[in-house]
Amino acid sequence: MPSAPARSARRRRTPTAPELIFGNLWEFDPSPETADPKLKAQYDLFIDGQFVPARRGARFTSINPANEKALAEVALADESDVADAYAAAARAFPRWSRLPGAERGKYLFRLARLLQDRAREFAVAETLDGGKPIRESRDFDVPMAAAHFFYHAGWADKLNYAFPGARVVRPLGVVGQVIPWNFPLLMLAWKLAPALATGNTVVLKPAETTSLTALKFAEILQEAELPPGVVNVVTGAGVTGAAVVAHPQAAKIAFTGSTEVGRQIMRATAGTGKRLTLELGGKAANILFDDAPLDQAVEGVINGIFFNQGHVCCAGSRLLVQESVVDEVVARLTLRLRSLRVGDPLDKNTDVGAINSGEQLARIKRLVAVGVREGATLYQPPCALPPKGFYFPPTLFTGVQQSHRIAREEIFGPVLSILTFRTVDEAIEKANNTAYGLSAGVWTDKGSRILKLSTELKAGVVWANTYNKFDPASPFGGYKESGFGREGGRHGLADYVTLS
């Protein structure tokens, strides 16, 4: 019960530094999302509007990274299956590309609505297969994927107005698309929607650890009665991807993934006349000035690096803090970290879920060990990780230097490297001192500084006083080793058509 305040205690200081307690006084009960993901035990390839087994009958297992249990057996496509897919796409191209734009738009609207209808089911499937928190797949991945179909559905019959001063001559043909495991369904939408709106046909290869929502989406393609062959889904690992890239019928390759694989694809397509867009890695700088609203900046920094366990190509993995406020910022970050909830991705209260694969977890651990060896100071909040599955606690490194590997290499995990700067110019210099150039963040109360930095930072996206914001109308893509080409907006459309 309340007690009367002790007046004499006003100026009294407790002997130890005041601390906040983030304990278990009010422990939340588990709150798992219960919608049925409607997964099948076996998935085949989706070629020419039909589900067909791989020619050689090979399969691989897709597991749930949260508990390492098998989810489904997925067909493993080889060159011959990829050839079938390209043949189907080539057969479908003449009719699909000549279809009036308004008709193609109807299909896209239908896909968007069907995805919305089954949003919960897809969200659970996405979380089971990829390990991301249900909160994110429910509130971000699935609605955003639907939004991309809606947006591009609108463009389908207005392509001649999309590029003032130019005219759309024709779509490219059959497009080979290879997508990553961090946003399986969303990346599918980013790739399919503009390709279909502009009249191309597609051979799509999802990542081997996260094929299931793409195959579930193929069911939606059937339900929407999309003409056979317009979209074909071939599943498998690197070999399958290489076959998709190498196939002579591909008019264009669109790839999202690592810079390393991006290089291989660039080599493979050099001199073939194939158009190419690459959306690759990043090591984004989040620049925090001393006049920034600190609590909101800290929240944005947390969102920037721990969103989707840091499996985000544009993750704000380098925090550049003005030296005068570094202690305060680090104190707030560590405090905020303690109320992040790590654990079962299906639990609606989970903030940080499972790492996508054992392989990725090993890579994160390796780079974190390097960081410690290089002399950076590691902080991880006390948190109990589930015994089974791939998990890594949210991690901060302070005292990181530009020359440290954890400041230069993409970790693609929940690891934030904190560096300091003194002046605006130094911040710009450090932010641009990287092989990548996908995104950056600026936190300041000063509007003119935002404008200056947004022009001087060599990054495809610069967020000001926010981070990780996406919209189908806003083009996304990188500079330097983060790739080229844009996705979303009119810029994204332009990469799928020939203009005059």
Next chain:
Amino acid sequence: MSAVRTLAFRRFLQAVGPVDTVGVEERVAKYGTRSIKRQAKVFGLKLAVSMVDQTTLEGKDTTGKVAALCAKAVRPDDRDEDGLGCPPVAAVCVYPSMVAAARRALGPDSPVRIASVATAFPSGQAPLTTRLAEVRAAVGAGADEIDMVINRGAFLAGDFTRVGDEISAVRDACGRAALKVILETSELETYDAIRTASFLALRRLRPGDFIKTSTGKTSANATLGNNQVMLDAIRDHYLASGVAIGMKPAGGIRTAKQALTFLIAVKETLGDAWLTNTRYRFGASSLLNDLLRQLEKERTGAYQAPYRFSEATESY
């Protein structure tokens, strides 16, 4: 004078730091996505009951109305015989003229405290001497807590010293009574101003005192956003000085779901030590029965009609 005041405002704001509106609202939206089930829900609901300042602040208040309020405050749930263990609320909140009536209704040693708004509530537009006299009268009549309003006119004119000094004067007039400082957030408008006013109050308060969002007499009352800005200020002040100040959102919190969301904000911003009615309160008049209704639903699995709860205002 005005230039000096502007400078004072800017210096003060610079010292406490600005607030980004979009960022705050994004942060608090996340609290709403927390899913509180079963035992956690029962715990949260009971905790919220124990934090309610059951309020009546109307011109038509009578001793009869206050007696009814007090009876409900002591035993909110008339089904409480079967060990559900619903706690009494934290306090009743009345006008100074009703404090004596509340004391008579509650008796001298009630677990329910008596809070009284004072200082020419809600506008505060009376001479300081009048306001202080009102505070002393309320304390003299048996109030355990005083809810004061800050001088918003002085604040908006940039006269921070006056705002702060008046808070100090009221604090001293409170004696052993706890003080809650109402910022009236809707009249301050911006989060920057709310943060600034929070610090003006926090630096004058004693452990066990509170800052409070609103009077409930203006169009906009407590929101998750201004609750968050004030919690952040309390945290910053505590970590810098070691002085723990409480928080009271008031007005507009009518449903159990809202109350739980506010409590999640407390849990994730200030931690476990603020999950108690000595440091967090809800100023509300209709929240209590919705909390009881949800508790009853957890117990029986079914929602009861509003008229099944005593003192229901929405019977049909």
